[in-house]
Amino acid sequence: MSQQIDYNDRPWLDPDAEPFIKVQSVSKHFGDFTAVDSVDLEIYKGELFCLLGGSGCGKTTLLRMLAGFETPSSGSILIDGINMTDVPPYERPVNMMFQSYALFPHMTVENNVAYGLKRDGVAKMEIAQRVEEMLAMVELTQFRKRKPHQLSGGQRQRVALARALIKQPKMLLLDEPLAALDKRLREQTQYELMNLQEKLGVTFVVVTHDQEEAMTLSTRIAVMDVGRFQQIGTPTEIYEFPNSRLVANFIGNANMFEGRVSENGTDHVVVESKDPACNFYIDHGMSIQEGSKVWVAVRPEKIKISKQPPGETSTNSIKGMVGDIGYLGGTSTYRVLIGDQRIVEITSPNLNRPKDGNPPIDWDEEVYLSWEPSSPVVLTK
Amino acid sequence: MNARLSTFLITSVCFVIAFLYVPIFMLIAYSFNYSKLVPVWGGFSVRWYEKLFFDSPEIWEAVVLSLKIATVNACFATILGTLAGLALVRFGHFRGRTLFTGMISAPLVMPEVITGLSLLLLFIWLQNSVGWPNERGFTTITIAHITFSMAYVAVIIQSRLAGMAQDLEEAAQDLGAKPLRVLIDITLPLLAPGMLAGWLLSFTLSLDDLVIASFVTGPGATTLPILIYSRVRLGLRPDINALATIIILVVAIGVLLAAWIMFRQQKQRELELNMSEET
Incomplete structure (x- = not known):
C-alpha cells in the first residue's frame, strides 16, 4: 500500500x-x-x-x-x-x-x-x-x-x-x-x-x-x-x-560577502573580500574564472564565535565587536560589528548555563569569528 | 454634564418618535370616530370597520388585485434580478459590463413619473403594432412593477455575491460539480437570504406603488393605492382610515414576526457556537 x-x-x-x-x-x-x-x-x-x-x-x-x-x-x-x-x-x-x-x-x-x-x-x-x-x-x-x-x-x-x-x-x-x-x-x-x-x-x-x-x-x-x-x-x-x-537569503539567513576569486585550484577556491578584509578558503574546486566577482554566503550557525583568536587569523576568520545579543533560550543570536558598518549574524547554541548570571560573551566585547573551509558557499549571481 | 446630555438625548428621541408616529396614531384614533366628518370627534365606534368588511366590495377587489400583482411581481423580479446579479458579479469582464451595471441600477434613480410615462408609451406602441396588450390592467401593471423591482433585487444579490467568497464555488467545481450543479448546490442556497429579502422588498414596493401603476393601468383595474388616492381626493373618509389602520396592523405584525424569527435564529447560533467551544 x-x-x-x-x-x-x-x-x-x-x-x-x-x-x-x-x-x-x-x-x-x-x-x-x-x-x-x-x-x-x-x-x-x-x-x-x-x-x-x-x-x-x-x-x-x-x-x-x-x-x-x-x-x-x-x-x-x-x-x-x-x-x-x-x-x-x-x-x-x-x-x-x-x-x-x-x-x-x-x-x-x-x-x-x-x-x-x-x-x-x-x-x-x-x-x-x-x-x-x-x-x-x-x-x-x-x-x-x-x-x-x-x-x-x-x-x-x-x-x-x-x-x-x-x-x-x-x-x-x-x-x-x-x-x-x-x-x-x-x-x-x-x-x-x-x-x-x-x-x-x-x-x-x-x-x-x-x-x-x-x-x-x-x-x-x-x-x-x-x-x-x-x-x-x-x-x-x-x-x-x-x-x-x-535563494540563500530567502531560505534561512545568510551573511553575504562580496569579493573576487584570487586563487582557483582543483580542490579549493580562495575568495578575497575587501569589506570586511578577509580571505575565504573554500575546500572544493569550482569552474570559475580567476578574478571574477562573486559573493560568499556563510550561514549564521556555521560561524564560531570566541574571545580567543583562532590559530591562523588571516583566512576564514574576522575580528569584530558584539553589537547585539538576542537570547532565545536554546540558542543566542549575536550581531557582531565588523568595522563601523558591517554586521555579521551568528547563531550559537547555549551549551552551558552561564555562571553567576554572566553570559559567556557580553555586549561590546571583542570577539573572533571563524568557520570551517567547507562552510561558505560561493555564489555567482 | 452627563445628566444634561442624557436629558437632551431623551428629548430628541421623544421628538423623533413623535414626528414619526403621531400622524399614524391620529389616523388610528380617527378610524374609531363615530362622526362621518373626519376632523370632528363624534365618540368611539367601530361602524367604519363594519362598513369596510360588509359593505365595500370594491375595496376588497382592489386589495385582492394589489396582492396578486405584488406576488407575481415579487416572484418574477426575484428570478430576473438574481440572474442579472449573477451575470454582473460572476461572469467576469464581458463586453459592455460597465454599461449593463449602470443600466440595471438606472430604474433606482429614475423618477417614477418618467418610468411610468415611458412604459405607458411602450404599451400603447405595442398595442398598435402587435395588438398586445389588448387592454391595460393586471398584466401591464405587473410588467411595469417587475421592471423596477428587478433592479432592487439585482443590487441586493450583487452585494451578497460580492461578499461571498468565490472559492466556495471553485471548491465545488474541484470536487466534480459542473457549473449548473454548482449553481444549484452552492450559489443559490447561499443566496437564499438575499433572494428572500429581494422578494419581500419587491412585494412591498409593488403594494406601495401609486405613480407607475396609475400610468399603466386601464379602466378595469384599480389597485389599492389608486383606490385610496382617488377616494381621498374627493375628501377625507373615515372608512379609508379604518382600512389604513388594518394595513398598519398587518405590517406591524409582519415586522415583529420577522424580527422575532431573526432573534431566535441568532440565539440558536450563539448557543451552538458556545457548545462547540465547550467540547
Whole structure:
C-alpha cells in the first residue's frame, strides 16, 4: 500500500523515472502582467512538493493552473501522461485544499466530505462507508453532524483535508494549508500532514510562503520569484547549496560577502573580500574564472564565535565587536560589528548555563569569528 | 454634564418618535370616530370597520388585485434580478459590463413619473403594432412593477455575491460539480437570504406603488393605492382610515414576526457556537 518515497530512492535523480506531473514551458499573463513566466517542472509520484515564494511570485497561479481554475496562456500540463491543459477542474483527477478551506457553510461536516463522491454518482452505501472511514482517519467522527461554523480552526482544516482526499485524487493541491492555524497547532499539523501523505501515497503539491514549513514538509522545494523557478531541490540542497543570493537569503539567513576569486585550484577556491578584509578558503574546486566577482554566503550557525583568536587569523576568520545579543533560550543570536558598518549574524547554541548570571560573551566585547573551509558557499549571481 | 446630555438625548428621541408616529396614531384614533366628518370627534365606534368588511366590495377587489400583482411581481423580479446579479458579479469582464451595471441600477434613480410615462408609451406602441396588450390592467401593471423591482433585487444579490467568497464555488467545481450543479448546490442556497429579502422588498414596493401603476393601468383595474388616492381626493373618509389602520396592523405584525424569527435564529447560533467551544 505504502508508496512513500524511500530516503535513498530519489526518482528525480533517476534518468529513467517517468515524472507523474509535467509542466512544460507554461506561462500565464493577466493583461500586461506575467504571473508565471515559461516554467518547466517535473513532479514524481508520491512526492510532497513545495512551491515556495513571497506574495506575488506566481506560486498560487501555478497551483490554480494545476487545479484547472486558470488556463495557461501557453505551454501544457500533463498529469499521469494525460494532457490536462484545457480540461475543466470538475474533470481533473486532482483535488485542492483551499487556503480559506472553502467549507460549504450550509452543509454538515458529513455532507461536506461526501460532496465529491455524490457528484461522481457513487452508490449511497459506499459513500456512507467511505465518509465514515475518512472521518475516522481525521478524528472527526463525533463532529459529523456539525456545521463548519461550529468547529475550531484545526477541525475545519481537517474537514477540508478529508473532503479533498475522499475522491482519492492522483494529486492533492494544498494552498497555504497551515497559514490559518496558530503556531503550536501548525507545528503539530505539519507532522500529521506528512504522516497522512506517507500513508496514502498521494502526490502532494503545497504552496507556501513559510520557508520553515517548506523545509519540514517537502521531499523537494521549488523556490519561485517573479514567475520563475530560482532553484529546485531537496531542502538540504537548497539550504546548504543555494544557487543564488536570492535563494540563500530567502531560505534561512545568510551573511553575504562580496569579493573576487584570487586563487582557483582543483580542490579549493580562495575568495578575497575587501569589506570586511578577509580571505575565504573554500575546500572544493569550482569552474570559475580567476578574478571574477562573486559573493560568499556563510550561514549564521556555521560561524564560531570566541574571545580567543583562532590559530591562523588571516583566512576564514574576522575580528569584530558584539553589537547585539538576542537570547532565545536554546540558542543566542549575536550581531557582531565588523568595522563601523558591517554586521555579521551568528547563531550559537547555549551549551552551558552561564555562571553567576554572566553570559559567556557580553555586549561590546571583542570577539573572533571563524568557520570551517567547507562552510561558505560561493555564489555567482 | 452627563445628566444634561442624557436629558437632551431623551428629548430628541421623544421628538423623533413623535414626528414619526403621531400622524399614524391620529389616523388610528380617527378610524374609531363615530362622526362621518373626519376632523370632528363624534365618540368611539367601530361602524367604519363594519362598513369596510360588509359593505365595500370594491375595496376588497382592489386589495385582492394589489396582492396578486405584488406576488407575481415579487416572484418574477426575484428570478430576473438574481440572474442579472449573477451575470454582473460572476461572469467576469464581458463586453459592455460597465454599461449593463449602470443600466440595471438606472430604474433606482429614475423618477417614477418618467418610468411610468415611458412604459405607458411602450404599451400603447405595442398595442398598435402587435395588438398586445389588448387592454391595460393586471398584466401591464405587473410588467411595469417587475421592471423596477428587478433592479432592487439585482443590487441586493450583487452585494451578497460580492461578499461571498468565490472559492466556495471553485471548491465545488474541484470536487466534480459542473457549473449548473454548482449553481444549484452552492450559489443559490447561499443566496437564499438575499433572494428572500429581494422578494419581500419587491412585494412591498409593488403594494406601495401609486405613480407607475396609475400610468399603466386601464379602466378595469384599480389597485389599492389608486383606490385610496382617488377616494381621498374627493375628501377625507373615515372608512379609508379604518382600512389604513388594518394595513398598519398587518405590517406591524409582519415586522415583529420577522424580527422575532431573526432573534431566535441568532440565539440558536450563539448557543451552538458556545457548545462547540465547550467540547
